[in-house]
Amino acid sequence: MKLFAALILSFSCLSAHAAELTQPTGPVILEVTGAIDNTNAEGVARFDKAMLEQLEQHVTKTATPWHEGKVEFEGPLGRALLTAVGAKGDTLVVTAINDYAAEVPAEDFDNYDVILAMKADGKYMRVRDKGPLFIIYPFDENPDLNSEVIHNRSVWQIKKIEIR
Structure with missing residues (x-):
């Protein structure tokens, strides 16, 4: 019986690391590629708004250099996204609609x-408001x-x- 339970646990752990994500039903607003285990298309994890909202959410109220006063931002935790795609790299290359790109350490x-x-x-957030997605750090919590x-x-x- 213990051997059977161990086999089930091993299989569960393996399938958690290499799984297909559900398919987006709305417009795709984010694609994650590179060193990832979990996809929903060939070599890519595509997310619509509803899929991103199913990830662990967090609210950060902070001042930024791009806004007047403090703003309450809400969205999925970055680490929840990395877990969902089974990220294996230590660097993220984040690319904007206008092709601006920045390297962000996964840590x-x-x-x-x-x-x-x-x-x-x-x-x-609409595109004109810096949306649909905007990386927000908790600036006020950590100077x-x-x-x-x-x-x-x-x-x-x-x-x-892109995960590298």
Whole structure:
């Protein structure tokens, strides 16, 4: 009986690491490629808004260099996205709609409550508002994050993340 339970547990762990994601039913707003185990198309994990909202969510109220006063941002935790795709790399290349790209250490998503903000002050962010996704660090919680290096990692209008 113990052997059977061990086999079931082993199989469960293996399938958790290499699984297909569900298919998006709405417009795809994010593609994740590179060193990932979990996909829903050939070599890519595609996410629509509903799929991103099913990941662990977090709210961060913080001031940013791009907004007046404090803004309440809401969206999935970056580490929840990395877990969902089975990320294996240590660097993320985050690319915006206008092809601006920044390298973000994967450890930032583990060390801080970095979110892929979908909402600002309760409203979905449109492209003109830096949406549909915007990397937000908890700037007010950790003053060390309020630096040019971190600001450059705070990509908005994200369309793609490559895991390296």
